[in-house]
Amino acid sequence: MITIKNLHASINGKEILRGINLEVKAGEVHAIMGPNGSGKSTLSSVLAGREDYEVTEGEVVFNGKDLLELSPEDRAREGIFLAFQYPVEIPGVSNINFLKTALNEIRAYKGQEEIPAKDFLALIKEKQKLVELDAKLANRSVNEGFSGGEKKRNEIFQMAVLEPKLAILDETDSGLDIDALRIVANGVNKLKTKDNATIVITHYQRLLDYIVPDFVHILYKGRIVKSGGKELALELEAKGYDDIKDQFEDATL
């Protein structure tokens, strides 16, 4: 589905990603872990097309297309979805209007007609149920005044409506209470098919109890320094990053 080769990216002249290699196939769940500031959000932003970052080297192929050539909106239309670590508040734009516009632009890109109003409402209702999002939130301005947990749940709600091929969840678990965590994870699992894939960025094993990854990667100082199965996350939970830090400190100077 996506192949990332030797990806380097910098911001304001500072190199943050320093040679990322990663391959995700359809049907897989990958977890990316790593200490604060290691570049996890940078990687997701670069994949989603944030223009603040400059890609200096490397390539990303997404379903046969050169992803880095595409505008952020075209990436989304091709099926990339980023659940933001910090969802943005947009006062004055209603959640519903926002989603309808997004869905219809994606459909137009694929040569499909606008979704009939009735079908859209039905879709919204169904997906609201899936992530147990309060109907009132759907009618409010995008994320405005939402609690931290509500914002995260709203991200998954959007994902449920837009049905992406590759979802990147950037710390979607942070700020969620135990129940919400289960609901969100459940939502993600229900949306999983053999044709889509998920990258889960998290600091905690807890989420991975619910969304069980096929692979776990450790990102450190802009590189994936270790990959393994789901047991790698358990190992990290027990030992922390000390070993990793000791081992790769010199190499990254």
Next chain:
Amino acid sequence: MIDTKTNITQTIIDSLSTSGNKVSFMPDASVLDAVRFLEEKGIPNAKHEEYKYCNLEAVFRRDFKSISNQFSSQLGVAGHKLAGCINLVLVNGTYHAELSDKAEGITVSTLHEADKAILAKHLSRYADVNADAFVAMNTAFCSSGLFIHIRGVAEKPIHILNVISANGISLVNPRQLIIAEKNAEATLIESFISEGDAPAVFHNHLTEIFVDENAKIKSYRLQQEGSKVTQVNTTEAIVKRYGNYTTNTFTFGGSLVRNNLHVVLADDHGEAHLNGLFVTGGSQLVDNHTLVDHQKPNCESNELYKGIAKDKSTGIFNGKIFVRKDAQKTNAYQSSKNILLSDDATINTKPQLEIYADDVKCSHGTSTGKVDENALFYLKARGIGDASARRLLLQAFAQELIEKVEVEVLQERILYLFEKAL
């Protein structure tokens, strides 16, 4: 060398004096003072503090070297009327009863026909001819005017449709006097359109509005004149005890629009709400100068202006708040927010608070920026294209002002014009 200032002003004075329009309803003393003020001070140029960014003298020098005042009789006003309202049609400032709806529940007439006692009491009492050249010009040369008298509660909104229709370089000085008696309530809509193909029109519009005790006036101004029209729109509002004057100004058209909106809270417990939204493009200039004068205690004023400037256009907001010594327990708030859509567009904002009372709550804030990049990226990351993402954000920016419009047909029209202007 001839002084150009006097020269321009003299051209205007001569051209209007010979046009045969006699201002019979205006007090003689006001007319004399007005002419004297104009002759002495002339049209304000860029050195004039109040007209620093809005140089109307340059406009006169460029476009009004000679005035032909050729008015056209071609009219198509039907599409501009508002359903469910009392539509009053003014062509170049002259009230046309035959084009207008029957004014039920309110008194409407030309100023010539208005009650002399009321005119003596109110006309030219609030707009000071010694304070501003355009007040003076209007007072000296207005040849026609509209009088509206509201008693009790006016059921239907009153829509004054101001049509400018000219085929020559024209100067129009319409005058309006609106009296809301004690406990009266009305919604007032003023819209401004233009027709004809005049090379230039200067529309110097002046309204005096008296809001008596416990009266409530909700007013809307919709400015959508053509690209050859310059408009100076002066409103002098007086609010008496427990009176409420709310005004919403939407500016989308005109080449240069200067709004002088002055509200005097002349007695205790008065309320004033001043809101405005503009979108400028091309080389348009829109200048909102507001003044809220808190003269007595326990009054409240609230002000929110927003602007979007595109291309090489200019937006100006200058908001003065006076809180006089007597005006204890005043609440006065002001906010101006603007978005620049191009590097060549300009926004100038200037809040001016002068507070002489000690027990008051006042605040003001202005901001001018670009479209929020984080929000833009968020929308794009969901598949929304650049153009529609920007549009969504600009609509959101303007929404709180458009939502204030309580007349549905008007809100729809404003929304349509706003989106067209983007």
